[in-house]
Amino acid sequence: MTALAYGVAAWLLVVGIAGVVTSRNLIHLVVCMSVVQASTYVLLLGIGYRSGAKAPVFADIPTGTRVVDPVVQALTLTDVVVEATVIALLLAIAVQAHKRFGTLDPDRLGAIRG
Amino acid sequence: MSRRARFVLFAISAVGAAGLLAWAFAGLPEFGDYQGRYGRIVAASAVPDRSATEAVAVTVFDYRALDTLGEEFILFVSVFGVLALLRIHRGERERGRAVGEGRRGPGPSESLRLAGRLLVAPVLLLGIYIVSHGHLTPGGGFQGGVVLGTAMFLLFLSAGYLAFKRVRPVSVVEAVEAGGAAGFALIGVGGLLLGAVFLENFISPGKSGLLTGGTIPLSNAAVGLEVAGALIMILSEFLDQRLLVRERSR
Numbered sequence: 001m002t003a004l005a006y007g008v009a010a011w012l013l014v015v016g017i018a019g020v021v022t023s024r025n026l027i028h029l030v031v032c033m034s035v036v037q038a039s040t041y042v043l044l045l046g047i048g049y050r051s052g053a054k055a056p057v058f059a060d061i062p063t064g065t066r067v068v069d070p071v072v073q074a075l076t077l078t079d080v081v082v083e084a085t086v087i088a089l090l091l092a093i094a095v096q097a098h099k100r101f102g103t104l105d106p107d108r109l110g111a112i113r114g
Numbered sequence: 115m116s117r118r119a120r121f122v123l124f125a126i127s128a129v130g131a132a133g134l135l136a137w138a139f140a141g142l143p144e145f146g147d148y149q150g151r152y153g154r155i156v157a158a159s160a161v162p163d164r165s166a167t168e169a170v171a172v173t174v175f176d177y178r179a180l181d182t183l184g185e186e187f188i189l190f191v192s193v194f195g196v197l198a199l200l201r202i203h204r205g206e207r208e209r210g211r212a213v214g215e216g217r218r219g220p221g222p223s224e225s226l227r228l229a230g231r232l233l234v235a236p237v238l239l240l241g242i243y244i245v246s247h248g249h250l251t252p253g254g255g256f257q258g259g260v261v262l263g264t265a266m267f268l269l270f271l272s273a274g275y276l277a278f279k280r281v282r283p284v285s286v287v288e289a290v291e292a293g294g295a296a297g298f299a300l301i302g303v304g305g306l307l308l309g310a311v312f313l314e315n316f317i318s319p320g321k322s323g324l325l326t327g328g329t330i331p332l333s334n335a336a337v338g339l340e341v342a343g344a345l346i347m348i349l350s351e352f353l354d355q356r357l358l359v360r361e362r363s364r
Contacts (some may be wrong), residue, residue, distance in 0.1 A: 005145055017128075048150070058168075059250055067169065074174045089192055092352075
C-alpha cells in the first residue's frame with residue numbers, strides 16, 4: 001500500500017512520456033502531456049497524505065481533527081489551473097499547424113516559415 | 115530526425131531518467147506520514163483565525179493569495195495567447211454566419227435540446243453555490259467558475275451556435291473576465307490601504323454563516339467570474355475556428 005500511490009505517479013509519468021514520444025497526432029500528444037501532468041497531482045496529494053486523516057474541511061468535523069495537508073492540495077489546484085492554460089495554448093497551436101500543413105502528424109510537419 | 119533515431123535517443127535517455135526517478139522516489143517521505151509543518155499550522159488556524167472551514171481555500175485565497183494572484187493572471191494572459199494564435203490570418207476569411215450555421219450539419223436532436231435547456235438553470239445555480247460556499251465546503255472560484263462556463267456551453271449544445279453567439283457578446287464576456295481579474299488585484303490593494311500589506315485579509319472574519327472568512331468569499335467571487343469568462347473566451351474561440359473560419363485558399 002505504501003508504494004502504491006507513488007507507483008501510480010511514476011507509472012502515469014512513464015506512460016505519458018512514452019505516449020508523447022510515440023505520438024503520431026498532435027492532439028494525442030497534448031492529451032499525453034496532460035497524463036504526464038496528472039502524475040504530479042497524484043504525487044503531490046500522495047506526499048500530503050497522513051494515514052487515517054480526514055479531508056481538511058472543518059464544516060462537519062471538529063477543529064483539531066487529524067487532517068491531510070491542505071498546502072499541497074492548494075499547490076495541486078495551482079497545478080490543475082496551469083495545466084488547463086498550457087493545454088489551451090497547445091491545442092491552439094495544433095489548430096494552426098493543421099491549417100498550415102494540412103496534417104496533425106508531427107513527423108510530417110515541415111519547417112516553420114515566417 | 116527520423117522516427118527510428120528518435121526512439122534510440124529516447125531509449126538511451128529513458129534509462130538515465132529511470133535511474134534518476136528511482137533515486138528521487140527513494141528519497142520521498144514515507145507514505146501516510148507527512149511531517150510538513152505549514153499544513154498543520156494552516157489547518158489549525160483556519161477556523162479560529164478566519165472563521166472559514168475550508169483549509170485549502172484559506173491557503174489559496176488568504177495565506178498564499180499572492181501565488182493565486184499570479185496563477186489567476188497566468189489564466190488571464192493565456193486567453194490572450196489563444197486569441198492571438200487563433201486570430202484570422204492572412205488568406206483566411208470569416209464565413210458568413212449562415213454558411214457557418216449550415217456547416218454544423220443536422221441540428222441537435224430533440225432529446226439533446228430538451229436536456230440542455232433543462233440543465234442550464236440548475237448548472238448555473240450549482241456554479242453560484244460552489245463559488246459562494248468556497249470558504250466553507252470544498253469548491254471555490256476556480257471550480258465554480260468552470261461550472262458557470264459549462265452552463266454557457268450547454269446553451270450552445272441545446273440551442274445551437276447562433277443563440278450561443280447572441281447570449282455571449284464578446285465584449286461582455288471580456289469585461290467579466292477582466293473585471294474578475296482586476297477585482298482580485300483590487301482586494302489586494304484594499305489590504306494595502308486598510309491593513310498593512312498587499313492581499314492582507316482586511317475584513318473581520320465574522321463568526322458564523324455564509325459571510326465569514328473576511329476577503330476570502332470576495333476573492334472567490336472575483337476568481338469565479340474570471341475563470342468563467344476565460345473558459346467561455348477560450349472555448350468559443352475554438353468553436354469560431356471550427357464554424358466560421360474558411361480554410362486558407364491554396
